[in-house]
Amino acid sequence: MQSFRSEIENPIVEKDIIDLERKIQQFYKGEIDEERFRSLRLARGVYGQRQFGVQMIRIKLPYGKLTSEQLHRIANVSDEYSRGRLHITTRQDIQIHHVSLDRTPELWAELEKDDITLREACGNAVRNVTASETAGIDKDEPFDVSPYAHATFEFFLRNPICQELGRKFKISFSGTDKDTALSFMHDLGFIAKTKNGVRGFKIMVAGGLGSQARLADTLFEFIETDKIIPVTEAVLRVFDRFGERSKRAKARLKFLIKDIGFEAFVKLVEDEQKALSVKTFPIDTAGFDKDVDVSHVEIPSVEIKDQQAFETWKAINVIEQKQEGLSAIGVKVHLGDFYTKEARILADLIKKYAGNEIRLSLRQNILIRHVKNELLPFFYVELQKLGFVDVGYESTLDITSCPGTDTCNLGIASSTGVSAELERVLKTEYPQYANNKEITIKISGCMNSCGQHTMAHIGFQGMSIKSGNLVAPALQVLLGGSVLGDGAGRIADKVLKIPSKRGPQALREILNDYQSNVKVGESFLNYYDRQGERYFYTLLKPLADTTNLEQSDFVDWGADEAYVKAVGVGECAGVVIDLIATLLFESEEKLENASESLKKEQYADSIYYAYLSIVNTAKALLISEGKKTNTHAGIISQFEEEFASKIELDVPFSEFIFQIQKNEPTKEFAESYLIDAQSFYKKVDAYRANIVSDEA
Structure with a gap:
């Protein structure tokens, strides 16, 4: 299992994968509580299945984009570590099932060779950033939202402000007012707009489905593109601090806004502006704005045996692109399931005869992009061999x-x-x-x-x-x-x-x-x-x-035996049970992360890691006293009330910790805040040691 380490070029990714491997071994040795380990692996895309002893692996594919090389890599991984079946999700991810926990670090390392991650595909973090699958080719779009979705994905991947949220957080980007990325059901939904020739977005907030569905509110009717990252960061900071953590059914952003009111929420977002890591974040679109050149692609001669079937397929499953002479082909994938044999052939087709890109759709389908119109007969014949020409792409027949x-x-x-x-x-x-x-x-x-x-x-x-x-x-x-x-x-x-x-x-x-x-x-x-x-x-x-x-x-559909209602513990949306020792151990890890970030001049990250360490440490002490720890804000107020006379600080605890909100993320503040966090940890650790000693 160790051999993969030398093959990973990115040291951050390498550390991540090695950490997963180490945590698995600690779990097997009983050094990590099962509930805490669940949280650790979920944040790395490893999800427990209904079947005992195997895992579902969720591969995080921002806005559903895949190249031929990436599709080949995923197919190889599925054959090696699973059973050769690929499942497209409604968040444009791919899942593979029946994977041994022991092999997940090695599997992850294999995927990273083609820049594919598992990180934060599950768990209480920012999930896959979705987008309209027609982004970049839609005739009605004001601009391509793909680079903005990609920048959002990259900025918040491994970002300390969203690693341990109370619940999952979902973001989408719709290319047109048709809202095909479903902004109204997302924690944050962006809809592309232009105003006086300037690009921007309408922003929807706090939507969600589930047992208590809620339609999103409008946070901004229009905001320029360089402000979307700061706005998202501010919303995540508020959610992290005030969001519910103990009651799973009440832990989404929609419940926070329901509890405190929309205006109060907006005020909290405004109060975070000084502390943001960036006040503006221009997004480079250069790599996305270039036209795809398929002029060199040869046009093989094929025979269409059923012309009427071909014309029906073309009328229903083919989308004319805004790029002249090009079309996109919709592949209706039954239940979102396809297999590695078909995946490899499809990967070769898009590499040789199209723009080397597919997008997975929110309705669990495949969209082949940048196909010359003259090649549509050829693609029909080739896709027919794969069973990929069923009509009804994104239609009523497409359940x-x-x-x-x-x-x-x-x-x-x-x-x-x-x-x-x-x-x-x-x-x-x-x-x-x-x-x-x-x-x-x-x-x-x-x-x-x-x-x-x-x-x-x-x-x-x-x-x-x-x-x-x-x-x-x-x-x-x-x-x-x-x-x-x-x-x-x-x-x-x-x-x-x-x-x-x-x-x-x-x-x-x-x-x-x-x-x-x-x-x-x-x-x-x-x-x-x-x-x-x-x-x-x-x-x-x-x-x-x-x-x-x-x-x-x-007898249920697809079953042979009488139905038995058997519901296990949900993981993707689960809230973990924290142990005091584990919390204090994690506080130390967060202090180490703060120190490392400071050395790399990542001051905002360092400050947030220090903040998380302080909260974690306070939470551990409150739990030891049997107190509730539902939200960060609640932890802060309760700690001040319960321990003001027991843990000596120069200022009230709320003032001590909320320095993060009152200061810009400078080097000087990052250094002083880290020293404060380290000192606080030592005081609490000493206090806890005395209590344990007295109890013994």
């Missing part, structure tokens, strides 16, 4: 689904099984929806909405339902969600719960009623609003009857 009970600990009922059956029903009974880009169908295996069912026109959520003493898999039917555009959205209504095996019939009832009653020119949403939620409850109510269930109703 979004999370893995559900296949691999996820939180899955309540199968989402992939019912998705497959619904797609079959649509394809055979409702083929006319292959080119319907309006109605979306989304399915999640639990309330967390990884399949984004709460924003679908037609959504399904995995549940369970009782029938006497027996329990059957079930689906909550939701209707009326949608993306409205320009930061606005709709959350779907929960209509009723039905046994899961009746999901296909529920879809038939809805679509049949829509086709029978929709008015000319009326959208699905207007039709739904006109009929009303109660109408659909009555329409579907016969399917909710549990007195007439058959034996097959107690």
